[in-house]
Amino acid sequence: MRYLDEYRDERLFRSQLARLTQIATRPWVLMEVCGGQTHTLVRYGIDELLPAGMEMVHGPGCPVCVTPVEIIDKAIALARRPNTILVSYGDMMRVPGSESDLLHVKALGGDVRMVYSPTESVKIALENPACEVVFFGVGFETTAPANAMVAWQARRQGIRNLSLLSSHVLVPPAVEMLLSSPHNRVQGLIAPGHVCSIMGTGAYEELAAKYKVPIVIGGFEPVDLMEAIVMLTAQLEEGRCDMENQYRRSVREAGNQRAREMLFEVYEVCDRKWRGLGEVAVSGLQLSAAYREFDAELRFGLEDISVAEPKECISAMILQGLAKPKQCGAFGTRCTPESPLGAPMVSSEGACAAYYLYRRHNGEMSEDECVPSGEGA
Amino acid sequence: MSVREMPSIACPMPLPVKSHVVLGHGSGGRLSAALMRDIFLPAFGNPVLNELNDQASVSMAAGRVAFTTDSYVVKPLFFPGGSIGELAVYGTVNDLAVGGAEPQYLSAAFILEEGLPLETLRRVVDQMAVAARRAGVSIVTGDTKVVEKGSGDEIFITTAGIGVIPEGVVLGPQYVRAGDRILLNGPIGEHGVTILAQREGLGVSGDLVSDTAPLTELCRAVVRAAPGLRTMRDLTRGGLASATNEIAATARAGVLLDERSIPVSDTVRGACELFGLDPMHVANEGKLIAIVAPEDAQSALAAMRSVEAGRRAQVIGTVTLNRPGCVVMRTSFGTDRIVDMLSGDQLPRIC
Numbered sequence: 001m002r003y004l005d006e007y008r009d010e011r012l013f014r015s016q017l018a019r020l021t022q023i024a025t026r027p028w029v030l031m032e033v034c035g036g037q038t039h040t041l042v043r044y045g046i047d048e049l050l051p052a053g054m055e056m057v058h059g060p061g062c063p064v065c066v067t068p069v070e071i072i073d074k075a076i077a078l079a080r081r082p083n084t085i086l087v088s089y090g091d092m093m094r095v096p097g098s099e100s101d102l103l104h105v106k107a108l109g110g111d112v113r114m115v116y117s118p119t120e121s122v123k124i125a126l127e128n129p130a131c132e133v134v135f136f137g138v139g140f141e142t143t144a145p146a147n148a149m150v151a152w153q154a155r156r157q158g159i160r161n162l163s164l165l166s167s168h169v170l171v172p173p174a175v176e177m178l179l180s181s182p183h184n185r186v187q188g189l190i191a192p193g194h195v196c197s198i199m200g201t202g203a204y205e206e207l208a209a210k211y212k213v214p215i216v217i218g219g220f221e222p223v224d225l226m227e228a229i230v231m232l233t234a235q236l237e238e239g240r241c242d243m244e245n246q247y248r249r250s251v252r253e254a255g256n257q258r259a260r261e262m263l264f265e266v267y268e269v270c271d272r273k274w275r276g277l278g279e280v281a282v283s284g285l286q287l288s289a290a291y292r293e294f295d296a297e298l299r300f301g302l303e304d305i306s307v308a309e310p311k312e313c314i315s316a317m318i319l320q321g322l323a324k325p326k327q328c329g330a331f332g333t334r335c336t337p338e339s340p341l342g343a344p345m346v347s348s349e350g351a352c353a354a355y356y357l358y359r360r361h362n363g364e365m366s367e368d369e370c371v372p373s374g375e376g377a
Numbered sequence: 378m379s380v381r382e383m384p385s386i387a388c389p390m391p392l393p394v395k396s397h398v399v400l401g402h403g404s405g406g407r408l409s410a411a412l413m414r415d416i417f418l419p420a421f422g423n424p425v426l427n428e429l430n431d432q433a434s435v436s437m438a439a440g441r442v443a444f445t446t447d448s449y450v451v452k453p454l455f456f457p458g459g460s461i462g463e464l465a466v467y468g469t470v471n472d473l474a475v476g477g478a479e480p481q482y483l484s485a486a487f488i489l490e491e492g493l494p495l496e497t498l499r500r501v502v503d504q505m506a507v508a509a510r511r512a513g514v515s516i517v518t519g520d521t522k523v524v525e526k527g528s529g530d531e532i533f534i535t536t537a538g539i540g541v542i543p544e545g546v547v548l549g550p551q552y553v554r555a556g557d558r559i560l561l562n563g564p565i566g567e568h569g570v571t572i573l574a575q576r577e578g579l580g581v582s583g584d585l586v587s588d589t590a591p592l593t594e595l596c597r598a599v600v601r602a603a604p605g606l607r608t609m610r611d612l613t614r615g616g617l618a619s620a621t622n623e624i625a626a627t628a629r630a631g632v633l634l635d636e637r638s639i640p641v642s643d644t645v646r647g648a649c650e651l652f653g654l655d656p657m658h659v660a661n662e663g664k665l666i667a668i669v670a671p672e673d674a675q676s677a678l679a680a681m682r683s684v685e686a687g688r689r690a691q692v693i694g695t696v697t698l699n700r701p702g703c704v705v706m707r708t709s710f711g712t713d714r715i716v717d718m719l720s721g722d723q724l725p726r727i728c
Contacts, residue, residue, distance in 0.1 A: 049712065359715065
């Protein structure tokens with residue numbers, strides 16, 4: 001398949017890996033920020049192929065994971081309201097709140113609808129004038145512009161029965177928090193490609209310069225990630241700390257200006273709580289004054305719902321790259337994707353969930369157990 | 378269609394079947410009889426059904442009897458490559474065939490939603506009849522109920538099937554041994570992705586067609602060619618991941634799959650990328666895995682490839698002593714990862 005096979009090509013991957021083995025002389029610690037990148041690394045076992053000592057730690061970039069539980073509880077409260085239609089992406093449906101999830105609320109009669117595009121909620125609102133329609137959207141800078149379209153269209157078309165429950169977070173402030181921490185271990189960063197395709201590369205250039213840490217904007221396929229790892233390692237070995245762009249097929253320096261305009265037309269920057277990390281200054285988006293009337297939390301008086309994180313969960317350490325999922329005593333026992341204690345176990349893009357999904361059994365298989373080559377080819 | 382109401386067929390002025398299903402069609406009265414006369418009998422008619430008894434009375438060859446049932450609630454009713462009618466026949470036939478049985482008779486029970494166009498029912502029933510003929514089975518008994526509008530979704534069908542397992546054919550996951558080979562009869566994920574694309578109104582162009590098909594001939598060929606056949610399983614909901622996990626769990630053995638040898642069409646891969654799905658979890662309706670002793674792998678593969686439903690068969694993995702109960706995929710990069718069953722429904726990711 002074009003535009004995909006090239007980036008999963010074994011030979012290309014192997015040649016990048018060979019180059020990495022050639023240039024890496026020290027046990028560098030690198031972090032991939034985005035959950036999509038974590039998923040690919042663990043799914044293909046790329047981190048296990050790195051030269052001895054080199055380590056990948058997994059960053060906070062899974063938007064579903066870092067959404068605070070109280071936002072889920074607010075969505076559930078809305079879905080239980082009579083004459084209310086809650087519209088969201090499929091990924092949010094299974095995320096547990098403090099006592100239920102949206103799929104269960106739906107099963108008990110709540111009107112919960114799954115969509116692929118947020119603007120479908122505009123259509124639903126127009127078709128159901130007697131109902132309140134709430135679009136529930138979370139995500140990073142990547143999904144924010146499309147979610148912003150909901151409020152923008154509602155305002156433009158004067159749709160009174162549509163509002164937004166949103167929890168958007170921004171990547172650079174969280175990365176800055178990690179890099180400025182006295183416990184930071186991360187020596188090089190793979191920045192999230194899709195976020196940069198909207199926001200451009202400027203913020204990461206600043207971070208690289210300020211914290212003297214090389215940053216490579218990376219894609220999401222195995223060859224992308226291996227190339228990004230090689231680029232970071234080359235910088236580290238040469239003593240450089242620049243921002244470089246591996247994901248050139250998607251990311252331009254200026255990003256996507258129209259998407260950004262839409263984003264900042266509707267949203268403004270605010271402080272935001274991240275599940276697992278706590279409050280991070282200027283790391284979130286909220287509806288700006290002109291659009292506040294479409295804020296579901298204000299419209300339905302939901303500001304007071306709050307939930308404490310379970311004490312046993314070490315997600316703050318995981319999300320900062322200070323611990324690996326298997327170092328947690330609850331991993332795979334008291335904490336599973338069906339019943340997660342904390343952020344990284346929630347969505348399949350979270351580090352704990354990826355380890356649970358692909359690696360919960362250890363131990364190598366011997367070569368003679370492999371499928372004999374050529375058989376059935 | 379209980380037989381007690383059937384004498385009304387003999388009524389000199391039977392009520393004509395109207396254009397839509399009404400509650401009376403399930404009442405067991407004249408409308409039920411008209412439905413039987415105008416829609417079911419012309420399509421399914423066979424000597425056993427035509428007797429219109431409360432039960433079908435059939436003769437079976439000697440041997441053990443395989444017996445299975447399944448319900449069909451697919452939406453939309455019609456999709457590229459098939460319909461709920463074909464699924465209702467092939468799904469049950471395939472459950473029998475993978476047990477090594479020769480499927481013979483089916484029952485068909487319909488739950489219809491009030492207001493369903495009779496033309497839609499007729500189309501479904503006609504396609505069931507064609508499917509039954511293709512699969513070599515007779516639909517010999519059945520039932521129809523009608524529920525109020527909003528209490529169902531157009532048509533739900535439950536079929537049950539029986540078949541005879543020939544002497545000497547003993548299959549089951551408990552016979553699986555380390556070293557056995559796992560064979561797959563063709564590319565995975567086609568049915569699930571086709572349905573999803575239809576449901577979401579996604580205009581995926583190209584060859585996105587459900588793989589709905591009877592597997593009787595294929596199973597027969599494998600049974601004949603491979604005396605060391607351990608077990609077969611058709612891949613429906615939960616896909617290849619669920620089928621292999623179930624076998625690994627029952628056999629208390631490990632399963633090692635080779636990612637490169639599992640066929641997936643470009644269209645299915647593309648659609649899965651778009652929807653955020655893994656083809657390993659996507660439903661199939663004309664695919665099976667067969668687990669055979671290593672010495673029979675090549676003859677079983679050749680047998681599969683000799684029939685239409687198995688042209689693109691592959692050996693996709695081996696049974697191992699390691700990690701009992703666990704399915705592991707060896708990736709194209711030589712690394713291993715667990716292949717898990719899906720938890721809950723398969724939902725798309727958001728980014």
